[in-house]
Amino acid sequence: MxxxxxxxxxxxxxxxxxxxxxxxxxxxxxxxxxxxxxxxxxxxxxxxxxxxxxxxxxxxxxxxxxxxxxxxxxxxxxxxxxxxxxxxxxxxxxxxxxxxxxxxxxxxxxxxxFDHFDSRRKYEYGYGRYPDVLDFKELEGMIHDDRILRPSDGAVPKRIAWILCVGSRDLQVGNTWCCRMGCAVSIKQAVEIRQKHPEIDAYVYYMDIRTYGLWEDLYWKSMQQYGVKFIRGRIGQITMAEGGKRLVATGEDTILSRPTEVPFDMIVLASGMEPxxxxxxxxxxxxxxxxxxxxxxxxxxxxxxxxxxxxxxxxxxxxxxxxxxxxxxxxxxxxxxxxxxxxxx
Amino acid sequence: MPIVEPSLVTVKREEKLELDGIDVSGDWNTFLEPRVHTDLDLKIVDWVRSQPQGETISRCWQCGTCTAGCCMHTDYGLEEFNPRYFIYLAQIGYEEELRKYAQTIWRCVSCNKCVERCPKGVKVEEVVHTIGTYLEVSGGAPESPADRFDRAYTENLLARGVLDEAALFRTYERLEGRKTPARDLLRLGFTMLLSGRLHTGPFAHRTRGWRRMRPVLTKILEEEERARRARVEAPASRARGGSPGRAP
The missing domain is CATH 3.50.50.60 (FAD/NAD(P)-binding domain)
Structure with missing residues (x-):
């Protein structure tokens, strides 16, 4: 044979x-x-x-x-x-x-x-320009080595944001599908970080949370047990503030119906999956x-x-x-x- | 009497103001408050979580089931009573906005429909009351004209143990920062004096033994204020240091 x-x-x-x-x-x-x-x-x-x-x-x-x-x-x-x-x-x-x-x-x-979406194509998030904007596959390596440090100055971040659907569900980059993993992996990362470093605050910016099927349990636990916070709204752009020391995520808090501009020490992009x-x-x-x-x-x-x-x-x-x-x-x-x-x- | 609402017509005089090289000096009377929400703060949600009745707050995912069935919101029609929104404001720590509802939040009649229906097991009724307690012990609602009147009234009463209507009016006007025209004041004063409802000057009442009573009352009020402060500060500092990984 x-x-x-x-x-x-x-x-x-x-x-x-x-x-x-x-x-x-x-x-x-x-x-x-x-x-x-x-x-x-x-x-x-x-x-x-x-x-x-x-x-x-x-x-x-x-x-x-x-x-x-x-x-x-x-x-x-x-x-x-x-x-x-x-x-x-x-x-x-x-x-x-x-x-x-x-x-x-x-x-x-x-x-x-598959390949991960190249987050540089979402130019408004500044990935590749701002060292503290990470792709979640890079954070995965940091968590693996338990070295959660800001790439720019090596400091321990106090507040991290995750942005979901980067390069997914987005006509502008031509990727209209859902990557299925981004929600679960981001939430999992937030949970891992909160488990090891409870002093770091974790926020997830989402449009929908798609931890489908039995994975929903992870989402529930993340809120209830680990205090991960969820804010509904897609971030429109990331800029630098405080003399280039801190990132600011600009978006709309769609529950408040208000614009929001919140500073973060590190922002993690949940990049989608491409063929x-x-x-x-x-x-x-x-x-x-x-x-x-x-x-x-x-x-x-x-x-x-x-x-x-x-x-x-x-x-x-x-x-x-x-x-x-x-x-x-x-x-x-x-x-x-x-x-x-x-x-x- | 003319309506004089100072907060609506405050004029700010800018003698020398320049914006982007353009001279914009003069009288400014329209100021728009910025609507941008600029920070996230865990202070309130940590405090609420540290209370036994409030620990389910972090389960909330903002579906709105509670508000949809709420007696106050839907049946009674009090639109501003929105338990989902109160929880959200507490979660993101938007204290300034939340404080606007410091009075409204107590309109809950504890029918517990929200608790019965919540898909995430949030004890909405208890959580909302805990948020109300936080607001209450940490300074209450923003001072309304009624609150300022209460303050004037207390001040007036503490002075002599009995009300002096003319002094009360003067104090309240000072607190509100308004001035009633003399003609209106005279007319009001005469009407009240003739109907026996104005006790001031030579007609003022007195309270016997007030000089001894007054320190007692003042001390009680001071102690209450101290207890109120201790209540909000102590649990809040405990909550910050506590483990966020604690399962409710």
Missing amino acids: NPVLVLGGGPAGLSAAAELASLGAPALLVEKENYLGGNPKRWHYSLLAPDLKPAEEVLGELLRKVEGNPRVETRLETTVTQVEPAGKGFRVSLRTRETLETREVGACILATG GHGTQEAAKLFHLPVGPEGFLTPKVADINPVDSGIPGLYLAGAATGPKAIPDSVTEGMGAALRAFQYARD
Whole structure:
């Protein structure tokens, strides 16, 4: 049996490779970076919502199943540059910096994932210009190392604001969808900070809080147990005050129906999810249709969310839209099963 | 009597005022208060949370279920009685705005429909009363003309143990910063004097033993004031130092 190509080493890809191996099928796991673990690894995610389990623990479980598994062949710093049909499966060209190799695979799983929105595109928030305006993926690393300090002067911030939906639900940057994670992750970050540093005040500026399903519990706890404050209104711009020492968030408090200009020591932007660079490349490579948002689209999303519509080609994880890690892991398993069924006979 | 409401017609004379290089000296009588909310303060919400009846305040997410079913707001039609809004003002620490409702907040009749219906388990009735208590012990409502009259009345009464209507009127006018024209004063004075309701000058009443009574009364009033201050300051300082991670 030819191996099943799994493109992408994030949670969905790891889960697919691990599942294929457990079914007794060989898997060829290809990752463009020099590590496995995808975005959670890249940005040093701290605890994962909603159970507040360390990211290492969740990823570690998947990595253990893959690394050193004789049925999983892992290729790091490798990209697929060419694809053509070969029998029932595909013939793919794998390129590293030095080598180019052609392999025959029985089926393909695309787990190419997402990229965080580049907050610099929301120029009015001053990300990239003001050092104390952070992207929440950077704060995630700070929380991970428990060094909550202002980048500008290294002082401990007294008051932090989170701004939700940065690069999400926003026609101006062309991203009309909800990232699904921003609310939960921001609230989780606020909770983590309040747990460790109760002297820091935490405010979240929101339009809607979308901690969907059972994640709602996190939102409730954050108010009740950790005193995180929520202010309804989308911040319009961030400026500097007090001689460039403090940030001021300008917006409308829509509950007060009043303009608000409040100083903060640090402002964290909950940047949205966009189709990853790898996902865009994969769409071109396999001539796959993409939706209006740029994500890959399953043939029939509600009946089989992992089937691409091309025989032998399956989709998993955030390549088809913003997704939480548990959902990506589940889809990786589903895609592995479908690919196994296809490539088996 | 002419209506003289000083707060509406205060004229500010600017002898030398320049804005962006333009001379705008002269009489200014229209000042717009800025509407921008510029700070967030946890003082009130921390105090309310530190009280046993107020600890559910941080659960509130501003859905408005309480106000929708409120007897006072909806049934009785007292629009300015809005428990959701009181809670929000306390949460963001907007004391100046909240203080406008220091009187209204006590109009709650404790029907407890809000507590029954709140989807987040906020004990709205208790929380609103706790916010009212905070306002009460931390200085009450902004002084209204009625409050100033009360102050004039107390001052007047403490002087001789019995009311002197003419002195009361003079003190109140001073506190309000207004002046009634002499013609109107004379007419009012005569009418009251003739109907036996003005006891001033040679007709003033006296209270026997007032010189001994007065220090007792003054001391009681002072003690009450001290107790009031202690009540608001002590729990507030405790709340600031307390653990915010405490589960209610």
